[in-house]
């Protein structure tokens with residue numbers, strides 16, 4: 638059984654979609670990031686960066702004690718290797734999928750996150766930051782659009798490279814992006830949205846009581862973190 642430490646955000650959706658695609662048995666443990674659950678000792682012991690998602694595999698393929706994994710990209714690679722699904726085995730096809738997983742993890746996700754932050758959450762409008770992240774979002778959507786102009790999925794078949802990108806593209810309106818301007822991304826997005834496993838994952842996520850989206854109280858938890866936050870939570874002493 639996979640225990641998924643979850644909150645219904647784009648990074649949280651990645652492993653949940655994978656679990657529904659493959660039918661791997663799982664249980665959700667909710668980590669309410671708006672209330673500060675990400676700073677609990679139990680969670681930091683498996684996710685020292687204090688961010689969801691994380692997993693514990695209670696039945697590792699090789700046997701032995703449970704295995705924990707943090708970082709959504711690492712989680713999907715781990716689960717793909719465990720199940721032998723959604724990550725091809727030939728070195729060439731495999732590294733191509735990993736390239737796009739890394740592209741999402743290092744580029745698309747962080748840039749769209751900052752885009753959303755400066756467009757929606759920042760207490761003051763910072764025109765330079767808004768332009769910087771709007772420009773970068775449109776550049777990244779164009780990279781994906783070009784990639785999808787010659788193929789149905791990001792790599793040769795539906796893989797974890799699609800799963801890591803999809804939940805971020807699902808929030809395109811928050812990135813000031815009109816998908817009509819990126820027709821190949823739109824076609825890909827619509828095709829993945831129609832997958833029964835993707836629908837089931839979002840249905841499951843909707844059952845997690847997320848309460849008010851982001852309140853003033855949760856903003857101070859989410860956006861006020863410094864080195865002190867980490868030290869006070871004590872993560873440095875555990876790893």
Ligand SMILES: N[C@@H](CCC(=O)N[C@@H](CS)C(=O)NCC(=O)O)C(=O)O
Pocket residue numbers: 646647648649670675687688689690707708709710742858859
């Ligand atoms: N690179 C990490 C990013 C994880 C991340 O930023 N998670 C957010 C939710 S999408 C979170 O836990 N935020 C809590 C916080 O900022 O305190 C991954 O992909 O797993």
